[in-house]
Amino acid sequence: MIDLHFFVEIIPTLLSGLPLTLQLAGLSIAIGFALALLLALAQQGNHRMLVWPIRAFVAVFRGTPLLVQIFLIYYGLGQFRPTLQAVGLWWLFREPYWCAIIALSLNTGAYGSEILRGAIQGVPRGLVEAASAFGMTRIQTLRLVVLPLALRQAIPSYSNEIILMVKGTSLASIVTLMEVTGIAQGLISQTYRAVEVFVAAGAIYLTINFTIISALNALETWLTPYRVRA
Amino acid sequence: MTDALHILSLGKGGWGGALLLAAGVTFALSVLGFLLGALFGAIAAGGRLSTGAIPSWVAKAHGTVFRGVPDLLTIYLLYYGGSITLTEIGKFFGSAGFVGLPTFATGVLAIGIISGAYQAEVYRGAYLAVDPGQFEACKALGLSRLQSLRLVIIPQLMRHALPGLGNVWQLVLKDSALISVIGLVELMRQSQIGAGSMREPFVFYLAAAALYFLIAAVTGSVFRYGEARAWRGMVHA
Numbered sequence: 001m002i003d004l005h006f007f008v009e010i011i012p013t014l015l016s017g018l019p020l021t022l023q024l025a026g027l028s029i030a031i032g033f034a035l036a037l038l039l040a041l042a043q044q045g046n047h048r049m050l051v052w053p054i055r056a057f058v059a060v061f062r063g064t065p066l067l068v069q070i071f072l073i074y075y076g077l078g079q080f081r082p083t084l085q086a087v088g089l090w091w092l093f094r095e096p097y098w099c100a101i102i103a104l105s106l107n108t109g110a111y112g113s114e115i116l117r118g119a120i121q122g123v124p125r126g127l128v129e130a131a132s133a134f135g136m137t138r139i140q141t142l143r144l145v146v147l148p149l150a151l152r153q154a155i156p157s158y159s160n161e162i163i164l165m166v167k168g169t170s171l172a173s174i175v176t177l178m179e180v181t182g183i184a185q186g187l188i189s190q191t192y193r194a195v196e197v198f199v200a201a202g203a204i205y206l207t208i209n210f211t212i213i214s215a216l217n218a219l220e221t222w223l224t225p226y227r228v229r230a
Numbered sequence: 231m232t233d234a235l236h237i238l239s240l241g242k243g244g245w246g247g248a249l250l251l252a253a254g255v256t257f258a259l260s261v262l263g264f265l266l267g268a269l270f271g272a273i274a275a276g277g278r279l280s281t282g283a284i285p286s287w288v289a290k291a292h293g294t295v296f297r298g299v300p301d302l303l304t305i306y307l308l309y310y311g312g313s314i315t316l317t318e319i320g321k322f323f324g325s326a327g328f329v330g331l332p333t334f335a336t337g338v339l340a341i342g343i344i345s346g347a348y349q350a351e352v353y354r355g356a357y358l359a360v361d362p363g364q365f366e367a368c369k370a371l372g373l374s375r376l377q378s379l380r381l382v383i384i385p386q387l388m389r390h391a392l393p394g395l396g397n398v399w400q401l402v403l404k405d406s407a408l409i410s411v412i413g414l415v416e417l418m419r420q421s422q423i424g425a426g427s428m429r430e431p432f433v434f435y436l437a438a439a440a441l442y443f444l445i446a447a448v449t450g451s452v453f454r455y456g457e458a459r460a461w462r463g464m465v466h467a
Contacts, residue, residue: 063400063443065407067418068435075425076432163298170300174411181302194311202299209298 006196010187014201017180022208024097024169024179028104029162035105036112041142043117054113061110067171069107074099074175100172108165115161119154120146152223159216163209180204234433237424245424245434252420253441259334259416260406263341264399270346275353289350296347301405305340309412312336330413337409337416345402352394357383359390389460396453403446417441 039058043051061069077084077093084090092098123146131141173182184201188194221227240246270292277289296304312331320329360383368378410419417438425434 060439060443063446064439065404065418065442067407067410068421068439068442071422071425071431072435072439076435079430079432167298167300170302171408173302181300181306184303185306188306188310192310192314194307194314198299198303198307198311201303202295205300205303206294206298 003196006191006193007200010191010197011200013187014180014183014197014204017178017183018204020172020177020179021166021169021181024100024104024172024177025162025166025208028101028108028169029165031101031105032108032112032165035109036116039109039113040116040120043113044120058110058113061107062114066103066107066168067174070100070103070171070175073103096172096175096177100169100175100177104165104168104172107168108161111161111164112158115154115157116150119150119157122153123149152220155216155220155223159213162212162216166205166208166212234430237428237430237433238437245428248420248424249417249434249437249441252415252417253445255334255415256403256406256417256442257445259337259409259414260341260399260403262338263406264345264402266338266342267345267349267398267402270342271349271353274346274350275357278350278354279357293347293350296344301340301344301408302411304344305336305408305412308340308343309333309336333409333412333414336412337406337414340409341402341405344405345398348398348401349395352391352398353387355394356387356389356391360386385460389457389464392453392457392460396450396457399449399453400446403442403449407442 039054043054045051073093074096077099081090084093092102127145127149128141131145136144169179170181172179173185176182178186180201184197187197191197236244238244238246238249240250274289274292277285278293280286309331313329316329316331317327320327364382364386365378368382373381406416407418409416410422413419415423421434421438425431428434
């Protein structure tokens with residue numbers, strides 16, 4: 001029943017989609033993280049004019065399906081082609097690749113900002129007071145005290161978010177991008193062997209996720225040398 | 231803007247009715263998938279908590295695979311895998327051509343399997359959060375295993391499980407949009423149909439987003455109510 005020859009045949013085909021999957025995931029996780037950090041920090045100031053729109057942005061991107069977001073950006077904004085051409089952004093919204101990256105980045109930025117907001121608020125108040133007693137400026141306090149602690153604290157939750165994003169890149173196949181899932185779907189409809197293709201493609205994703213989780217676990221251990229592991 | 235209102239109106243020539251109906255399909259699909267997932271999740275949590283090596287391993291594998299592999303891939307596996315098997319059976323009985331699996335049932339099964347993997351973690355964590363003294367008290371009272379689960383453990387377990395279940399529910403609701411890829415006319419697919427035929431993708435996808443958001447907000451408050459009820463009479467730490 002198990003046909004090893006078939007696996008040997010399809011694995012290279014599936015792996016040809018890996019660079020695109022990794023690019024989509026890597027770029028959107030990086031852009032999303034920058035956005036998340038910015039949004040989380042902007043909410044620390046408690047300026048209503050700043051906090052309210054951010055909360056709305058976060059609620060919208062967390063409350064609607066990623067697929068709708070991708071479609072809204074790719075097909076929906078495509079409707080405003082003349083306007084986008086006028087402001088010189090058409091090259092961006094014309095490409096499914098960039099639309100997928102924009103949607104994925106905004107999505108993970110919204111989720112990530114909530115993780116980082118919680119982590120920043122979790123930094124003990126006394127440490128911030130101690131920093132100001134030392135005469136540190138607000139920027140220094142943030143850079144030297146608050147962020148290092150908050151980011152370390154956020155690693156476990158953020159690694160979950162990163163895994164969700166790796167899985168999320170599969171939706172790019174619906175807007176014609178042939179990454180691993182897109183290729184897998186093509187293979188299934190050509191060969192009618194859904195189980196084998198699922199196993200092979202699934203193994204690729206599990207390998208990516210396992211690598212990311214191990215790396216982030218190692219990072220966390222390295223950053224908490226005082227914590228003795230049982 | 232008046233154009234958009236006309237397109238989405240409930241009256242003649244408007245798509246509002248079709249979208250609302252499709253939102254109903256999305257809701258039904260999500261609820262049934264979530265309930266099936268509760269069954270799978272409870273079984274998997276039981277497996278993880280059991281001392282037997284095989285049930286524990288199977289449950290762990292289920293969790294690792296379906297939480298680590300893209301949901302889209304799982305949906306393709308079930309739909310195409312099931313349809314191919316069905317087509318083969320059809321051939322045996324002399325029918326030619328492709329036999330597709332019913333899309334709604336496939337969607338419920340897919341959401342059930344995927345959300346079951348997430349729900350298992352929630353139930354397992356909640357079970358471990360119940361005070362061990364409660365189990366001993368059940369034994370002292372002479373309750374059978376089933377009785378103690380039903381009367382003592384599960385009501386307390388739900389307190390700890392509800393916040394996690396609320397998160398999984400939100401995940402399920404958003405995941406249900408992926409079932410559109412196998413052709414089930416739920417909210418996402420209906421918006422695609424509308425967007426295509428009226429050439430107004432922005433209006434339709436915005437309307438879909440608003441409806442998803444609305445369902446998520448309303449059901450979210452149901453979970454919060456349930457949480458408050460589960461904790462009634464208890465002092466929050």
